[in-house]
Amino acid sequence: MRKNLNVILAYSIMMGLIILVGIFQSWNVALSIFNLCLISAVMTMGANIQWGYAGLINFGIMGYAALGGLAAVLISVDPVQEAWRAGGFDILMCLWLIIVMVLAIRFILKNFEKSKFRTYGIAAIIVAGIVIIRITAEPGIEAIESVNPAKTGFLGGFGLPIIFSWIVGAFFAGGLAFIVGKVALGLRADYLAIATLLISEIVIAIIKHEDWLTRGVKNVIGLKRPAPYEVNLQTTEWFINLVEKFNSGKLALISNLADRQAALNQMVIEGSSIFVKLCYSGLFLVVVIILLILTQKALYSPWGRMMRAIRDNEEAANAMGKNVVKQHLLIFILGSAIVGIAGAMLVTQDGLFTPGSYRPMRYTFLIWVMVIVGGSGNNFGAILGGFVVWFLWIEAAPIALFLINFFTAGMSDTHVLKIHLIESVPYFRYLMMGLGLLLIMRYRPKGILPEKIEIK
Amino acid sequence: MDFLNAIILLLNYIFVPALTYGSQLALGAIFVTLIYGILRFANFATGDMMSFGTMVTILFTWYFQSIGISLGVLPTALIAIPFAILFMIIYMLFIDKFVFKYYRVSKSPPVQLAMVSIGVMFVTQAVVRIIIGPSDRRFFDGEKFIIKAREFKEMTGLNEGLALKSTQVITIFVTIVLVSLLFWFLNKTKTGKSMKAYSDNEDLALLSGIDPKRIVMITWIIAGILATIGGALYGLDKSFKPFTYFNNMLPIFAAAIVGGIGNPFGAFLGGYVIAFSEIFLTYAYKKFFMYVLPESMEPDSLVQLLSTDYKFAVSFSILVIVLLYRPSGIFKGKVL
Numbered sequence: 165m166r167k168n169l170n171v172i173l174a175y176s177i178m179m180g181l182i183i184l185v186g187i188f189q190s191w192n193v194a195l196s197i198f199n200l201c202l203i204s205a206v207m208t209m210g211a212n213i214q215w216g217y218a219g220l221i222n223f224g225i226m227g228y229a230a231l232g233g234l235a236a237v238l239i240s241v242d243p244v245q246e247a248w249r250a251g252g253f254d255i256l257m258c259l260w261l262i263i264v265m266v267l268a269i270r271f272i273l274k275n276f277e278k279s280k281f282r283t284y285g286i287a288a289i290i291v292a293g294i295v296i297i298r299i300t301a302e303p304g305i306e307a308i309e310s311v312n313p314a315k316t317g318f319l320g321g322f323g324l325p326i327i328f329s330w331i332v333g334a335f336f337a338g339g340l341a342f343i344v345g346k347v348a349l350g351l352r353a354d355y356l357a358i359a360t361l362l363i364s365e366i367v368i369a370i371i372k373h374e375d376w377l378t379r380g381v382k383n384v385i386g387l388k389r390p391a392p393y394e395v396n397l398q399t400t401e402w403f404i405n406l407v408e409k410f411n412s413g414k415l416a417l418i419s420n421l422a423d424r425q426a427a428l429n430q431m432v433i434e435g436s437s438i439f440v441k442l443c444y445s446g447l448f449l450v451v452v453i454i455l456l457i458l459t460q461k462a463l464y465s466p467w468g469r470m471m472r473a474i475r476d477n478e479e480a481a482n483a484m485g486k487n488v489v490k491q492h493l494l495i496f497i498l499g500s501a502i503v504g505i506a507g508a509m510l511v512t513q514d515g516l517f518t519p520g521s522y523r524p525m526r527y528t529f530l531i532w533v534m535v536i537v538g539g540s541g542n543n544f545g546a547i548l549g550g551f552v553v554w555f556l557w558i559e560a561a562p563i564a565l566f567l568i569n570f571f572t573a574g575m576s577d578t579h580v581l582k583i584h585l586i587e588s589v590p591y592f593r594y595l596m597m598g599l600g601l602l603l604i605m606r607y608r609p610k611g612i613l614p615e616k617i618e619i620k
Numbered sequence: 621m622d623f624l625n626a627i628i629l630l631l632n633y634i635f636v637p638a639l640t641y642g643s644q645l646a647l648g649a650i651f652v653t654l655i656y657g658i659l660r661f662a663n664f665a666t667g668d669m670m671s672f673g674t675m676v677t678i679l680f681t682w683y684f685q686s687i688g689i690s691l692g693v694l695p696t697a698l699i700a701i702p703f704a705i706l707f708m709i710i711y712m713l714f715i716d717k718f719v720f721k722y723y724r725v726s727k728s729p730p731v732q733l734a735m736v737s738i739g740v741m742f743v744t745q746a747v748v749r750i751i752i753g754p755s756d757r758r759f760f761d762g763e764k765f766i767i768k769a770r771e772f773k774e775m776t777g778l779n780e781g782l783a784l785k786s787t788q789v790i791t792i793f794v795t796i797v798l799v800s801l802l803f804w805f806l807n808k809t810k811t812g813k814s815m816k817a818y819s820d821n822e823d824l825a826l827l828s829g830i831d832p833k834r835i836v837m838i839t840w841i842i843a844g845i846l847a848t849i850g851g852a853l854y855g856l857d858k859s860f861k862p863f864t865y866f867n868n869m870l871p872i873f874a875a876a877i878v879g880g881i882g883n884p885f886g887a888f889l890g891g892y893v894i895a896f897s898e899i900f901l902t903y904a905y906k907k908f909f910m911y912v913l914p915e916s917m918e919p920d921s922l923v924q925l926l927s928t929d930y931k932f933a934v935s936f937s938i939l940v941i942v943l944l945y946r947p948s949g950i951f952k953g954k955v956l
Contacts, residue, residue, distance in 0.1 A: 221731060347944060353731045354662040358873050359943055362936035365870060373929040525745075525866070529738055536735060591749035598742025602719060605736055 171544050171613060178551045185559070192434070195441040197558050202448035203510050205550035208534045209455055209543060210502030216541030216615065217468065218495045219475040221357040224344065226527035227364030228500045230371055230519065231340055232333030232507020234378060237321055237517045239329035240388045244320035247311040251376070252319065254304025258297050265293040308376040318379045326388045329508045330451070337504025338497045340367065345496040349489070361524065372519045384517040391443035397436040404428070407435040444513050451509065452547065455502060459543045471495060530557065533601050539611025548613055553597070560593035621778070626911035628780040632769070638899040639892070640788040640857055643795035646891030647850030648872035650802065650884050651843050657819040657882035658839045659724065661733035665741040666847075667869030671862050672711065672744050673848030674855045675752045677704040678759045685761070693763040695790070701852050709844040715740055716840050724836070741866075748862050757860045760787065787857040798849060799888055802842070806884060811838060819882060870932065871898075874939040880949025889951065894935045902928045 182201075186194035207225060214220040269286055276282045309317045348359040371378050378384070397403045408415065411431050418424040462468050474481040474488055482488050511517050530553065538549015556563075565586065572582045604611065648666060655663045663669075680700035690696045719740060723733050766789055769781025806812040811834075818825040818835045826832060851865065858864075871894050879890025904922040913919075926934065942949065 347940060351943060351947065354734050355877070355943065357734060358662060358877065359940065362870055362874065362939055366933045366936050369930055369933040373927065532738065588750040588753065591746050594742050594749065595746035598739045598746060601739035601742065602736065605739060606722060
């Protein structure tokens with residue numbers, strides 16, 4: 165109990181802050197912050213596994229999150245039959261061609277010795293393959309994109325419940341991580357960072373511009389939900405009764421029957437959106453707890469000890485007979501898969517997929533700030549980092565506004581400087597993040613909750 | 621005649637724009653490579669430092685415009701740049717003193733310095749947006765074109781015009797001057813040589829009496845000059861928007877690594893490699909083939925290898941290929 169005191173204290177303060185937001189702003193805001201904190205926490209856990217356990221830098225978080233989001237679309241949207249009829253055959257042909265191409269390259273790699281000839285052969289296969297694939301795909305893609313472009317214009321998905329996409333998203337992200345890991349893991353740390361950052365940009369470029377698959381920048385809206393819809397809730401008997409019961413004290417004060425009914429309606433509308441958010445919170449909390457248990461178990465298992473050994477001294481671990489390359493690849497895939505889950509969760513919560521919104525600032529660097537601030541190598545720290553940083557990211561604007569008003573209290577409201585500062589309030593969040601990161605790196609380099617190695 | 625038309629077409633749409641864009645990237649790439657070679661970390665704040673320098677240039681330009689100073693046909697920004705450089709150097713040295721120095725003295729691993737540079741990136745980005753706002757700004761004044769496409773057509777009687785923007789000429793000219801000065805400084809002067817020695821082998825350089833503090837200071841000063849000029853030229857040619865500058869960091873990194881990181885000459889050429897391949901691969905060659913091929917063989921499609929949406933992706937793919945097959949870059953930089 166004693167040694168976990170700081171963990172409990174930190175989490176209680178965090179929860180207290182969110183509850184304060186609930187009391188002073190609104191419960192709706194507080195819950196949406198809480199939900200996004202949970203999603204951020206999942207992302208942070210993914211990054212923390214890679215960085216904290218194994219010392220691998222992954223600046224491609226954005227790409228994996230976007231792939232998770234893509235999974236949510238592909239799983240939950242109903243298939244567009246017309247588009248499949250129009251161009252499905254061409255797309256399937258292309259898939260076959262890609263598989264054939266990969267198999268051919270593998271065959272060459274296995275059966276021929278390394279030589280200039282082999283390298284050129286592979287390059288020729290890739291170039292020819294891309295040309296053939298483009299020729300095959302073009303009519304199909306055009307046909308698909310012209311099917312009712314305002315509403316669909318893409319192949320759609322499988323029409324399954326969106327919850328499944330959380331697992332599928334993990335597989336998507338893990339698959340990409342396998343390829344990236346094979347390519348880039350041999351690089352030195354900062355090169356790995358740059359390479360993963362650029363690869364994630366390529367992924368985003370593909371998702372943004374392959375309209376037949378993702379609708380691109382036209383966005384996919386109205387995804388299915390794992391939670392009930394507000395509109396349906398507002399007309400459900402038991403829900404109205406529940407709201408009435410909760411607010412019976414307040415309602416009893418209103419004597420006029422019509423007024424009371426109006427007040428109740430208002431409460432039902434508010435309550436429905438809170439209820440939906442609570443449903444999401446529950447789902448996300450389950451994911452976070454499951455992941456936390458798994459990662460904690462892994463951290464203290466022989467495997468976790470081996471990962472730390474590899475992190476702290478690669479050569480020594482290698483000399484002890486540990487396969488460093490394989491373990492690095494494994495942990496790279498695991499961490500990215502967790503980020504993929506978070507990406508799918510995010511799209512599930514928003515109910516829409518907007519490829520244009522994936523930017524490295526928000527999805528890569530912010531997550532890294534979370535990991536560093538929270539405490540790398542410590543799962544509780546990582547989750548806390550997700551909470552603290554996301555909370556500040558949202559609440560930075562109100563805080564900045566308060567500070568500006570405080571410090572410029574002497575100026576008149578029409579003063580140029582004051583107006584300019586108030587207009588630029590949204591950008592103070594970057595300042596806060598940057599200063600926070602710099603201060604933490606300088607004075608508490610291990611984060612708020614530093615890594616603790618317990619030998620059991 | 622058709623052949624000449626085809627060449628002018630390529631010059632107008634590929635060669636001149638790519639040379640301009642490549643120069644802008646090259647300046648940024650040399651900045652990255654110098655920081656990497658001498659201070660030994662990947663500076664993720666590159667794009668935002670450039671945008672900071674551009675912002676100061678814009679502020680000075682506005683000031684000069686308001687008091688009525690101008691260069692006539694040339695953009696006013698050219699007078700503003702030296703003042704902006706001074707300001708930028710102070711900013712760089714300030715950041716170094718209060719942020720990077722601590723980690724350098726305590727010999728932190730490069731990864732930690734890269735993380736710190738992310739903090740600097742956030743702060744710089746915030747400062748730029750708070751001061752000048754996130755919107756798109758043009759600060760170009762003076763004569764826009766040296767040769768207009770229409771004038772060129774009338775002059776030569778060709779079907780294709782060659783438009784030459786003054787910003788393009790200024791960019792290329794300034795880059796050549798600046799880069800030659802820089803290479804002269806690095807290769808011929810004593811300070812430059814000691815910088816190279818410090819980059820090659822720190823311990824040996826210290827042993828032979830090179831003052832590390834001075835080397836670091838000069839590196840930041842050069843970095844400030846490169847960041848301001850590179851950023852201001854990009855802003856003059858296109859427009860200034862903080863978010864674009866942040867994004868430009870990525871092709872700049874690609875250029876520095878493709879050229880061989882730690883090697884300024886490689887970075888210089890790397891900028892052009894990236895710029896030319898981006899534009900070569902995404903240009904639609906339909907018109908070119910219409911001029912070159914006989915009428916019966918004219919293509920129906922656009923003859924575009926990749927759609928322009930994948931412009932950035934091209935440079936990143938080149939980077940990945942280079943990292944795979946020649947990790948030290950085309951021109952042999954530091955071995956990874």
